[in-house]
Amino acid sequence: MGESPRAGQGDGRWDGGLLGAEQSALVASWLGSPKLVADLSWGLVDTKVLHVQAPTGQFIIKAGGPDNHHLGRELVAHRAYTRSLVECGRAGRLLHADPGANLLVMEYLEGRLVEGAEAELAPPTYAQAGGLLRLLHRQEFRIDDRYELQATAKSLAWLDRAHRIDPAVEREARRRLAEYRPQPATVVPTHGDWQPRNWLVHRGEIRVIDFGRFDFRPAATDLCRLAVQQWRGRPELEQAFLDGYGRDPRSAPSWRIDLLQEAVGTAVWAFQVGDAAFEDQGHRMLREALQLF
Incomplete structure (x- = not known):
């Protein structure tokens, strides 16, 4: 599903340039000192899915460009309709979101x-x-x-x-x-x-x-x-x-x-x-x- 982390690319940011500058800074402000573990993006559309490690644990970052509507749909789902799945441990919890930046931070779920x-x-x-x-x-x-x-x-x-x-x-x-x-x-x-x-x-x-x-x-x-x-x-x-x-x-x-x-x-x-x-x-x-x- 994913690709190897592309450390060293981009402009020296923690995400290797995979996110926009504003998105990268927001994630760092929320999580402290995130480190990229893997790029799990499919690569067919501009949605980025990153597995990161931070001082407080592991997280999934989801980000898109300004014309990407998938993140908005995901935000609606998690704010109103995933609670029953989250409460039984079958879906990740939404932890942070900035709709204007098209950016979500999700709880990381173990599994393949x-x-x-x-x-x-x-x-x-x-x-x-x-x-x-x-x-x-x-x-x-x-x-x-x-x-x-x-x-x-x-x-x-x-x-x-x-x-x-x-x-x-x-x-x-x-x-x-x-x-x-x-x-x-x-x-x-x-x-x-x-x-x-x-x-x-x-x-x-x-x-x-x-x-x-x-x-x-x-x-x-x-x-x-x-x-x-x-x-x-x-x-x-x-x-x-x-x-x-x-x-x-x-x-x-x-x-x-x-x-x-x-x-x-x-x-x-x-x-x-x-x-x-x-x-x-x-x-x-x-x-x-x-x-x-």
Whole structure:
């Protein structure tokens, strides 16, 4: 996930120039004498994720540029909707924040990424993940008359951008999106990227990171990425998750549209940021989503 610390680069600051000057100074004012342990950033967008050591312990620093909206979403999540996860030790606590600087300091959580580990294919992982998602979702619900309309418009806007989707597939996707009749939707607090790359495992316990895509959406949307990845051909993982969650929030025809919208966003976004493997997955998702109609 991360890269080695790049000490010695930048202008001599503790962070090696990875953060902006104001961000670096703010972290130092909050933590004393921080030292960079590792750069855990994905590198596809401008969000920086740094593991640091300070006199009072270890921390995660998250920072973005002025046009980065993920930190704002994460701040909303941690200020209002992660308490139940934090209190049971399954999510990191927000310790410091400066919205103007697009900067957060989080409690460091022990653990390794579930993605790529043995736990990624273990049913108990998904039973825990389902239970944790239930804690997040059950806090609040709203009826949103415009959610489905806006989600459809967003997918069509994605298709207006540069991409490498086959023209026939694009035409079919546009047709299915255009013919769908949006309905009022029940929306809940969602993570937005609920999958093993955002889960840690520590002594058999699953923990959750990265709320940068937090928003109010239908509960089923948090199942989209699992359905097209880890659950493909592994019904035991899907069932373990649903057992942990307590029910299946998916219902047709909205689930088909959820999958189609997820596929469109994946294929176009991945092309935009140059992630070829994720783009290929998006194209597969599109073909499979259209087969459901």
